[in-house]
Amino acid sequence: MLGPRPGAQKRANKLNKTGLGRSLVNQKKKEKQNPGSSDRYTTDINPYGSQSALRSVTEQQPLDELLSTAELAGKDFTTERTAAVRVITQANSKPSGLTEAERQLLIKQHYDNAGKLTIPRRPQWSKDMSKEELDSLEKDAFLAWRRSLAELQESEDLKLAVTPFERNLEVWRQLWRVIERSDLVVQIVDARNPLLYRSEDLDNYVKQFDNKNVLLLVNKSDLLNNTQREIWKNYFVENNIPFAFYSAKLATDQQEKGETQDENAPVSNEPELSLQNTTRVLNVYELQSLFLEASPKIDDGKQLQIGLVGYPNVGKSSSINSLIGSKKVSVSSTPGKTKHFQTIKLSDELMLCDCPGLVFPNFAQTTAELVCQGVLPIDQLRDYMSPSALLVERLPKQFLEKFYGIKLHTDPVTALDFLNTYAKYRGFNRTGGGEPDSSRAARIVLKDYVNAKLPFCIPPPSYESSDHEFNKENYEHLLPNVQVESETGSVVDGVTKLQLQDQMLEEELDRSFFTGSESRGTATVPFHLRNTQEMGTKSSKKHHKGKKNKK
Structure with missing residues (x-):
């Protein structure tokens, strides 16, 4: 009788022992060993404030969605197994491009229904409540909010696709704490698409508290030209949105070059007294002054608490680092680097409170848009x-x-x-x-x-x-600068301006290739790769090896 092939048992031991099938087999073994186990078919509810539970979750598979819903409700898995659960994922958004008419229709629908897109509220609580009572109230409120978003898509006969959003209650609890302790809540958004990253309902939530103000900080504003900033300024003013243009990268570059304005120098050279409603990109000291100006009046001697909130990867940590002039917060191009809210003393008057990056629910046009904006x-x-x-x-x-x-x-x-x-x-x-x-x-x-x-x-x-x-x-x-001699400026002798530009570019490349001190071709380097090692030539020693003495 032939035995197993050599190494077969060793390979079998290395097989992946994870997955649904293996989990079911292991659970059956445990049931046989402990037939009276009381946690059978129940979900594991994490204790309130568990640090291990603070993990960002923006998308879930249907089974995970079902389990998390059961966990929030604190119910047995078998009682929730047949419940109608609406899964909101990126698959609901159209993956292909939109025509201009479809895009305009979606924009109108999103605008008309913006008030229905909310963020979860912390329920009313008192110091007399026990930790378990507050935990139960917060879970009930969060579950009700999750259901309201699902009903928004189910009840409306509209093409409303909700973007991926934060589904972990622990992360929202971080936001609640930041809002409750802050005097001024600053939403940081990306200047390339400010409204995608702005939660209008967050402003509404903050304004429900007494003596709290809001501010929209448009980071990466150096990517906007003067005309674009003027257009956005008019929009913000018309819609009563307090705002400021800022660039953490520009501020950091100025600090490294020693160009930072002295903190005792005048805040602004413009005639306007207020730093708000200006199209200029503010420097570090101007932004600090704006925080003081935009904050509500507080008791003398009290330190202002500035809460910083925003999507992952909009430059929140970079903005903090530029404000304090040194690296105090870890920065990464990977979304979700900051995991817990943290406080940083900016001055005797200002204390920054950094909230973990939070993906707010929003309306999506296409999945492609979410990818290009760095959400997915x-x-x-x-x-x-x-x-x-x-x-x-x-x-x-x-x-x-x-x-x-x-x-x-x-x-x-x-x-x-x-x-x-x-x-x-x-x-x-x-x-x-x-x-x-x-x-x-x-x-x-x-x-x-x-x-x-x-x-x-x-x-x-x-x-x-x-x-x-x-x-x-x-x-x-x-x-390339192309002058087109035409009354319309679009067609010359049947050739479009774009075709003419292509033709001139080709001629320019030909001239650069075939001309020079020697009759040989030369390759041009793309302008974004110049002065880098990426296009460096490799050593030719290997190529000429063995040919040195060859005649």
């Missing part, structure tokens, strides 16, 4: 073509060619042509077949977009022209 993680993408298509739709063809040093062959540009061309240029090939690895190229390009290497900003809803018109000024200094 790029490294976990399965459909990379839709966000890539949105990217090439937004950015001018010539800009993409000049930025990446490539030549695109379709007009208008298609995502497939762009990704394949870039993959070939970088030498990204799939294993085995040698085809261009477009998925790898897409991850790099999308990260360039999220990290603002590819400039594009969303205009406010009141802006009457197109998104391309809003961003036109951003590319003028990067694209």
Whole structure:
């Protein structure tokens, strides 16, 4: 009789012993060993304030959704097994692009229903309550809020897709504590799409408390030009939104270069007395002065508490570091670095209270939009073509060619042509077949977009022209200057301006390739890779090895 093959038992021992099937087998073994076990078919409810439970959860599989719902309700799993649970995931949003008419319809629907999109409130409580009573009240309130969001999509005959949002009660508890102890709650948003990151209901919640104010801090405002900031300023003023333009990166760069304004110098050179409603990007000391100006009146000698709230990766930690002038908060490009709220003394008058990054519920247009705005993680993408298509739709063809040093062959540009061309240029090939690895190229390009290497900003809803018109000024200094002698400025002898620009660019590249001190070709380096090691030439020693004495 033949025995097992050599090494078979060893490999079997290395098999993954996790998963649903293995869990069921292990549970049956435990049931046989402990037939009277009392925790059978029950969920494990974490104790209130458990630090291990403070983990951000923005999306869940149906089974996880069911279990968390049962846990919040504090009920036996079998009683919740048949309950109607509405799962709100990114799959509810249309993955493909939208026509302009569809986009405008969605914007109107989102605006009309904005008041129904709420965040969870902490229930009324008193110091006389026990920890268990308060825990039960908060779980009931949170469960009711989760159900209200599900009913919003079920009851309305509209294309309302809710973005991924924070589903862990412990994270919301951090927000509640920050709001309760803060005098001024500052929402930090990304200047490239401020309204996507702003929770209107958060302002409403803060205003329910006595003597608390709100402020919208538009970070990364250096990515907006003067015209764009003026347009956004008018929108904020018309909608009574207290705001300020700021750039943590710009402030940090100024500090490193020693260009920071002295704290005793005048706060502003402008004639206006207030720092609010200005289109300038404030410096560090101006922002600190604005915190004092925008805060409510408090008792003399009391330190103002400034609560900082915002989505992951909008630059909240970077803003704190720029304010204090040294690195006190860990910064990462990975969303969700800050896990617990923390207080930092800024001065004798100001105390900062940093809340963990929180994903608020919002209305989504497409899943591709969420990827391009950094809400959904790029490294976990399965459909990379839709966000890539949105990217090439937004950015001018010539800009993409000049930025990446490539030549695109379709007009208008298609995502497939762009990704394949870039993959070939970088030498990204799939294993085995040698085809261009477009998925790898897409991850790099999308990260360039999220990290603002590819400039594009969303205009406010009141802006009457197109998104391309809003961003036109951003590319003028990067694209070739082409003078078109035509009354219309669009067509010369049957050739469109875009075709003329392409032709002149090709001629310019030809001249740079074939001319020089020697009759040989020269390759130009894309402008974003100049002065880097990425395009450095490799040593030729290996190439000439063994040929040194050859005649």
